[in-house]
Every structure is written in structure tokens, then in C-alpha cells.
Amino acid sequence: MDIVVDVNSWIRAAVGGAMIGLAAASLFAFNGRIAGISGVVGGLLFDRQHRDTPWRSLFVAGLVLGAAITALAVPGLAVVTMQSGWAGTILAGLVVGFGTRMGSGCTSGHGVCGIGRLSGRSMVATGSFMVAGVVTVFVTRHLLGAGS
Amino acid sequence: MKAVIALFAGTLFGAGLVVGGMTDPARVIGFLDLAGAWDPSLAFVMGAAICVTLPTFQLLEGRSRPLLDDRFYLPxxxxxxxxxxxxxxxxxxxxxxxxxCPGPAIANLWTGNPQVLAFVVAMIAGMWLRNRVATPPAVTGGAAPAR
Structure with missing residues (x-):
């Protein structure tokens, strides 16, 4: 296994991670809500009670806004290199949507908030999607030779 | 005020995703590619985020309510x-x-990249499909919302 050693990217990653943690902590401290993106979006679109629509919409709008502001403020920071063709991207979107609702969360809800709460369910979910992601990349990139 | 917090938290979250590099699919694949040239940087994103959430959530859950609402909404x-x-x-x-994953996909919508848009549309379709096929969980206790 080769490890890419790029200390600058690690520092950037840690700063970005701390910002994400602070965002999740503020939403929980003030509003009592879990900053799980799949949960917020799923609730926004499919919840029959619309009581939570305002905060969910604002949170999602902020997500796009924050990314746009940062990318425009620091040119060269936001790189989006798609890794799959159209069919792969659409298939991936479908299983991500289906899986995150079925498994009650994604990287943010389980990985950042759930582990922060020391939730056993979130730890198991995070381990499961990490392993599944690693296996998928191994199969598609190394066994089937897609992408790289 | 809760609306302001939601917008602030979303914005900070989106900015953190870009700063941390989570919005670049190449970096995510590099992180998951243990057999290739492994790029560990995303472990620092999650690690640093948990370093913030772990103490704050532990501290907060000891309180009876958040600052602006009358209860915590927890699974x-x-x-x-x-x-x-x-x-x-x-x-x-x-x-x-x-x-x-869902957060970076949505954060990347600002780029106008058509493949990102396709991913988000497919993701929403997947969520919808899950809602259609899911059997509603057996409700025990009296907390069931009125239909």
C-alpha cells in the first residue's frame, strides 16, 4: 500500500472537519437537531408534516451557499473531479438515496453526529459503509479496472 | 432565531466540506482506495469533526433542552x-x-456540473423509492404521529 503524504491537505482536511463539527454542534446546541444531510433532505422532501420545512430548507440552502462562497473566495480550492460515467453516477445516486434512508443516515448523521453521541448503531453503520466503500473501490478500480 | 442558526450551520457545514476536500470525488475515492495510492486526508476531516462533536454532544445531552427549543430531537x-x-x-x-455522499453532492450543486445534478436527482429518486417500498415500522407506545 502506498500512502500519499501531503501534510498541507491533512491540515486543510482537519480545518474543514473542525468546521463541519462546529456546524453540527451548533445545530444541536441551539435547535436540538442532528445535522445529518440525508435525514434533513429526506425529511424536507418526504415528510408529510411540514412543521420542519423552514429550518431544513435553510440548512440545505446554506450548504450550497457555504460551498459556493468558499469556492469563490479561495480560487482553486473547490475541485470536483467526477469519478464515474453517467450510468455509474446515476446508479450511485440511486443506491446512496435508497441506502441512506434505509440505514437512517449517511456520513454526517452517523459518522459525525452519531459517533459524537457514542451511538452504537451509528458506529456499526459507519463501519459498514466504510467497508462497503473500500470493497466497492477495490472491485471497480482493481478487479474490473474502471476509472483509473 | 432558529432559522438563522439553521442557515448558519448549513453554511458553515458547506464551507467545511469544501475546505476539507470532501466535495472532490477523486479525493474520496483516493481515501477508499486502500490497494492503490491511499490518500488518508479524509480521515482527518472525520477525525477533526468528531473531536468537536464528541465533547459537545456529551456535554449537551446532559442538559434537558437545547438553547432555542424545548427538546432534543434524537433517534x-x-x-x-x-x-x-x-x-x-x-x-x-x-x-x-x-x-x-449526500452532503458534498448537494454542496456541489452550485457548480452547475450536470453529472452532480444527475447524482442528486437520482439520490432523491432513491429516497423516494425507499419510502415507497418501506414497510412502516411497528409503532409501539403512544407517540405515533396522527396520519
């Missing part, structure tokens, strides 16, 4: 069920295919 289940693990595995497969 109550404790058991491990096939839905949780099966769903997480499916999510991981999609994550490994495209290198995008």
Missing part, C-alpha cells in the same frame, strides 16, 4: 437491525462508485 432506537446494516452497505457501495 431513540438502540438495536442493530438488518435495515441499518443493509442500508449502510448500500450507501457505501454508491459512495465507492461515485465518490459522493
Amino acid at each position: 431513540t432506537r438502540r438495536d442493530l437491525d438488518p435495515q441499518l446494516i443493509g442500508g449502510a452497505v448500500l450507501f457505501g457501495v454508491g459512495w465507492g462508485l461515485a465518490g459522493l
Whole structure:
């Protein structure tokens, strides 16, 4: 296994991670809500009670806004290199949507908030999607030779 | 005020995703590619985020309520069920295919990249499909919302 050693990217990653943690902590401290993106979006679109629509919409709008502001403020920071063709991207979107609702969360809800709460369910979910992601990349990139 | 916090938290979250590099699918695939040139940087994103959430959530859950609401909205289940693990595995497969998870995919919408848009539309379709096929969980206790 080769490890890419790029200390600058690690520092950037840690700063970005701390910002994400602070965002999740503020939403929980003030509003009592879990900053799980799949949960917020799923609730926004499919919840029959619309009581939570305002905060969910604002949170999602902020997500796009924050990314746009940062990318425009620091040119060269936001790189989006798609890794799959159209069919792969659409298939991936479908299983991500289906899986995150079925498994009650994604990287943010389980990985950042759930582990922060020391939730056993979130730890198991995070381990499961990490392993599944690693296996998928191994199969598609190394066994089937897609992408790289 | 709760609206302001939601907008602030979303904005800070989106900015953190870009700063941390989570919005670049190539970096995500590099992180998941243990057999290739492994890029560990995303471990620092999650590690640093948990360094913030772990102490704050532990501290806050000891309180009876958040600052601006009368209760914390928390999942109550404790058991491990096939839905949780099966769903997480499916999510991981999609994550490994495209290198995008829900937060970065939505944050990337500002770029106008048509493939990002296709991913988000497909993701919403997947969520919808899950809602259609899901059997509603057996409700025990009196907390069921009125239909």
C-alpha cells in the first residue's frame, strides 16, 4: 500500500472537519437537531408534516451557499473531479438515496453526529459503509479496472 | 432565531466540506482506495469533526433542552437491525462508485456540473423509492404521529 503524504491537505482536511463539527454542534446546541444531510433532505422532501420545512430548507440552502462562497473566495480550492460515467453516477445516486434512508443516515448523521453521541448503531453503520466503500473501490478500480 | 442558526450551520457545514476536500470525488475515492495510492486526508476531516462533536454532544445531552427549543430531537432506537446494516452497505457501495455522499453532492450543486445534478436527482429518486417500498415500522407506545 502506498500512502500519499501531503501534510498541507491533512491540515486543510482537519480545518474543514473542525468546521463541519462546529456546524453540527451548533445545530444541536441551539435547535436540538442532528445535522445529518440525508435525514434533513429526506425529511424536507418526504415528510408529510411540514412543521420542519423552514429550518431544513435553510440548512440545505446554506450548504450550497457555504460551498459556493468558499469556492469563490479561495480560487482553486473547490475541485470536483467526477469519478464515474453517467450510468455509474446515476446508479450511485440511486443506491446512496435508497441506502441512506434505509440505514437512517449517511456520513454526517452517523459518522459525525452519531459517533459524537457514542451511538452504537451509528458506529456499526459507519463501519459498514466504510467497508462497503473500500470493497466497492477495490472491485471497480482493481478487479474490473474502471476509472483509473 | 432558529432559522438563522439553521442557515448558519448549513453554511458553515458547506464551507467545511469544501475546505476539507470532501466535495472532490477523486479525493474520496483516493481515501477508499486502500490497494492503490491511499490518500488518508479524509480521515482527518472525520477525525477533526468528531473531536468537536464528541465533547459537545456529551456535554449537551446532559442538559434537558437545547438553547432555542424545548427538546432534543434524537433517534431513540438502540438495536442493530438488518435495515441499518443493509442500508449502510448500500450507501457505501454508491459512495465507492461515485465518490459522493449526500452532503458534498448537494454542496456541489452550485457548480452547475450536470453529472452532480444527475447524482442528486437520482439520490432523491432513491429516497423516494425507499419510502415507497418501506414497510412502516411497528409503532409501539403512544407517540405515533396522527396520519
